[in-house]
Amino acid sequence: xxxxxxxxxxxxxxxxxxxxxxxxxxxxxxxxxxxxxxxxxxxxxxxxxxxxxxxxxxxxxxxxxxxxxxxxxxxxxxxxxxxxxxxxxxxxxxxxxxxxxxxxxxxxxxxxxxxxxxxxxxxxxxxxxxxxxxxxxxxxxxxxxxxxxxxxxxxxxxxxxxxxxxxxxxxxxxxxxxxxxxxxxxxxxxxxxxxxxxxxxxxxxxxxxxxxxxxxxxxxxxxxxxxxxxxxxxxxxxxxxxxxxxxxxxxxxxxxxxxxxxxxxxxxxxxxxxxxxxxxx
DNA sequence: CACCATGTTCCTTG
DNA sequence: CCAAGGAACATGGT
Numbered sequence: 001x002x003x004x005x006x007x008x009x010x011x012x013x014x015x016x017x018x019x020x021x022x023x024x025x026x027x028x029x030x031x032x033x034x035x036x037x038x039x040x041x042x043x044x045x046x047x048x049x050x051x052x053x054x055x056x057x058x059x060x061x062x063x064x065x066x067x068x069x070x071x072x073x074x075x076x077x078x079x080x081x082x083x084x085x086x087x088x089x090x091x092x093x094x095x096x097x098x099x100x101x102x103x104x105x106x107x108x109x110x111x112x113x114x115x116x117x118x119x120x121x122x123x124x125x126x127x128x129x130x131x132x133x134x135x136x137x138x139x140x141x142x143x144x145x146x147x148x149x150x151x152x153x154x155x156x157x158x159x160x161x162x163x164x165x166x167x168x169x170x171x172x173x174x175x176x177x178x179x180x181x182x183x184x185x186x187x188x189x190x191x192x193x194x195x196x197x198x199x200x201x202x203x204x205x206x207x208x209x210x211x212x213x214x215x216x217x218x219x220x221x222x223x224x225x226x227x228x229x230x231x232x233x234x235x236x237x238x239x240x241x242x243x244x245x246x247x248x249x250x251x252x253x254x255x256x257x258x259x260x261x262x263x264x265x266x267x268x269x270x271x272x273x274x275x276x277x278x279x280x281x
Numbered sequence: 282c283a284c285c286a287t288g289t290t291c292c293t294t295g
Numbered sequence: 296c297c298a299a300g301g302a303a304c305a306t307g308g309t
Binding site: 157 | 285286287288289290
Binding site: 052069081082083114115118151152153158270 | 302303306
């Protein structure tokens with residue numbers, strides 16, 4: 001479930017539920033997700049701490065932990081990887097097969113579940129410092145964006161996935177934003193004209209904003225109505241579903257909603273890109 | 282068995 | 296030193 005909008009929605013829902021709560025115990029089932037932090041160090045820092053706040057940077061979750069008076073606060077950095085989920089589980093709930101780490105909050109347990117274990121929950125904050133600007137904030141200007149693209153011969157799709165260029169865009173929204181901007185994903189970054197860069201910047205902001213408004217993208221339904229299990233997004237309901245809102249992603253061979261031509265799938269740097277060759281130049 | 286999957290990091294090559 | 300490409304990580308779905 002991991003691009004900026006999904007993380008934003010998760011943070012908004014989770015923050016009020018965990019703010020102010022104390023971590024009574026820590027259980028790490030997959031030490032790999034702490035890397036490079038070691039289990040002992042992690043437990044020493046987190047056990048007994050109070051979660052003072054939760055925020056987001058790019059696709060990362062930032063847990064601000066307040067500890068004993070004589071100890072300094074620490075930041076826990078979370079990342080969902082490809083398959084990560086974070087939620088509160090009632091004390092009586094059954095832990096999932098791929099529970100990577102569990103924080104006992106007293107009433108409920110905070111669970112970090114991750115099937116593929118590509119995610120992270122760590123004290124290492126270095127990745128945060130390498131991130132580019134937040135696409136929905138003022139720092140993501142056309143001036144900045146143009147500067148970040150002008151010396152690169154790499155395809156623009158790849159630049160959008162580069163978290164040091166702009167933070168939070170992933171494989172799905174990169175294709176969607178390029179379609180909205182009418183820009184071909186294969187265009188070398190340095191070939192983009194000023195007007196295209198402006199359109200793309202706006203398209204990125206609109207695409208991400210709309211996804212946040214819609215609540216959630218990837219079908220996050222925690223299959224089978226969970227008793228008390230926290231879940232986000234609409235489970236069915238009236239709003240347009242995830243797939244319905246995507247104009248090109250995973251629509252290879254289907255018709256373009258604008259021109260009725262066929263959506264094409266190409267592979268760039270080993271990852272699928274979807275676009276309309278007629279609408280996107 | 283084959284291929285695909287929302288992401289990042291490391292290694293190699295130029 | 297930098298840019299770019301590809302493999303690796305691990306598990307499951309189709």
